[in-house]
């Protein structure tokens with residue numbers, strides 16, 4: 001029985017029970033499957049039967065995980081990958097030909113940008129970028145060989161919001177594929193297919209796992225596009241392991257309740273930061289001061305788990321702030337139960353030229369907080385003591 005509620009779909013979507021009638025799905029740790037006889041084997045390899053052959057192609061645990069994501073995103077079909085980046089790479093690898101062209105938002109995950117700038121050009125696939133406040137410029141970037149419009153919203157790490165309906169309309173008008181990385185929002189907060197996305201990609205490593213345990217990725221969309229991605233992946237081999245699929249499928253059961261609490265905590269953290277004298281600017285989609293507050297309200301259910309803020313005192317103040325953190329984690333991940341604090345300008349984005357960093361909102365004092373599920377008072381108290389330990393007068397660009 002299917003439901004219109006994604007909370008129910010995330011819990012009740014399940015592979016067929018085995019002869020043991022288990023309540024929770026078992027883990028199928030097997031690399032291959034057996035055949036009844038030679039004819040069964042022939043027909044299975046000829047794709048005349050839908051069944052598991054080899055875990056690089058499919059396995060029951062990844063099928064369950066993918067089916068849940070499809071129901072939550074409103075997609076027909078999907079494929080699960082070993083990481084978010086393998087989902088991104090395989091999606092483009094399967095759908096693009098040499099000499100094709102991508103139009104992408106400038107504000108995308110760093111490794112995706114490196115893929116576009118350094119790896120896809122090996123096949124003469126080029127990318128033109130638009131800034132998040134220049135959607136009007138997109139049509140002027142379209143070339144005869146353009147195939148895709150690509151974006152993330154909210155963006156990483158500056159938490160800007162892009163108008164998905166507008167992007168979807170431009171893609172449709174010009175017959176381009178519209179692909180969205182929905183990892184920051186999750187399908188619980190935002191379903192890009194409703195705004196015209198053809199494919200939705202996730203790093204399942206983030207809020208889908210939600211507990212910082214496994215890597216994973218998934219792409220969902222129309223059966224026709226996923227069939228191409230499936231055929232590419234069954235040969236190139238980026239499949240998600242049955243173990244990780246099992247973990248991720250179980251995690252999806254609690255995604256809505258976890259994300260609700262992440263968003264509650266994040267809003268409290270954002271409101272606290274906005275009131276602090278050592279903070280210059282706070283970016284959280286559901287704060288009224290966010291430049292795209294109305295748009296965020298229109299396309300997202302809640303504001304998400306990521307808060308960005310700009311500390312007074314620039315890059316040195318950012319480093320000192322990280323050193324003063326006691327309870328929260330300094331780590332590269334996000335979407336974990338544990339709150340994670342990063343300073344992009346001195347760490348994850350340090351190698352990106354300053355001009356490009358500034359174009360994507362990564363100022364010298366920008367701090368990104370992936371707000372976790374600890375008690376909000378404890379998160380806020382740690383941030384408060386770290387902010388109060390700053391000796392801002394030491395920094396020449398203090399303002």
Ligand SMILES: Cc1ncc(COP(=O)(O)O)c(C=O)c1O
Nearest residue numbers: 083084085109181183203205216
């Ligand atoms: C928006 C976004 N997309 C893709 C990825 C890549 O995912 P993974 O680390 O699972 O390969 C990340 C990782 O941080 C991300 O934040």
